[in-house]
Structure formats: C-alpha cells, structure tokens
Amino acid sequence: MAKINLTIQAAGVEVTEASVKEAVKAAWVADGRKVKEIDTLDIYVKPEEKKAYYVVNESENGSVDL
Numbered sequence: 001m002a003k004i005n006l007t008i009q010a011a012g013v014e015v016t017e018a019s020v021k022e023a024v025k026a027a028w029v030a031d032g033r034k035v036k037e038i039d040t041l042d043i044y045v046k047p048e049e050k051k052a053y054y055v056v057n058e059s060e061n062g063s064v065d066l
Contacts, residue, residue, distance in 0.1 A: 008047060010047035015047075020066070024052065024054045027054075028062075031062075038057065039057050041055075041056055042055040050065060052064050052066055
C-alpha cells in the first residue's frame with residue numbers, strides 16, 4: 001500500500017495525523033507515563049474547538065490543543 005498522509009483543514013486549523021499523534025504521545029509522557037504503555041489509541045479531532053480528544057487503552061482519556 002502507498003504511504004498516505006492525512007491533513008485536516010477546518011475552522012482555521014490545519015493539522016496532520018502525525019502531528020496530532022505526536023502531541024498526544026507528548027501529553028501522555030508529560031503525565032509520567034511511557035509511550036510503550038499505549039496498546040490502543042483513539043483520537044477524535046474537533047477543529048471547531050481547536051482540540052483533539054484521545055482515549056488510550058480504551059480507558060484513559062484526555063485532550064490536547066491543536
């Protein structure tokens with residue numbers, strides 16, 4: 001399969017899939033956790049709020065500013 005780059009543009013916000021994943025990982029690490037502890041990661045981007053909400057391992061949640 002070809003490499004796919006995803007960019008979301010809405011409400012004056014432009015983010016890439018990679019930049020959102022990195023922001024979530026950084027927030028996770030800032031909370032004193034390790035990236036290797038992440039088994040599953042669900043991300044919900046809300047451009048109108050300029051936030052990305054995430055759920056790690058189906059139980060831990062948080063958000064990051066875009």
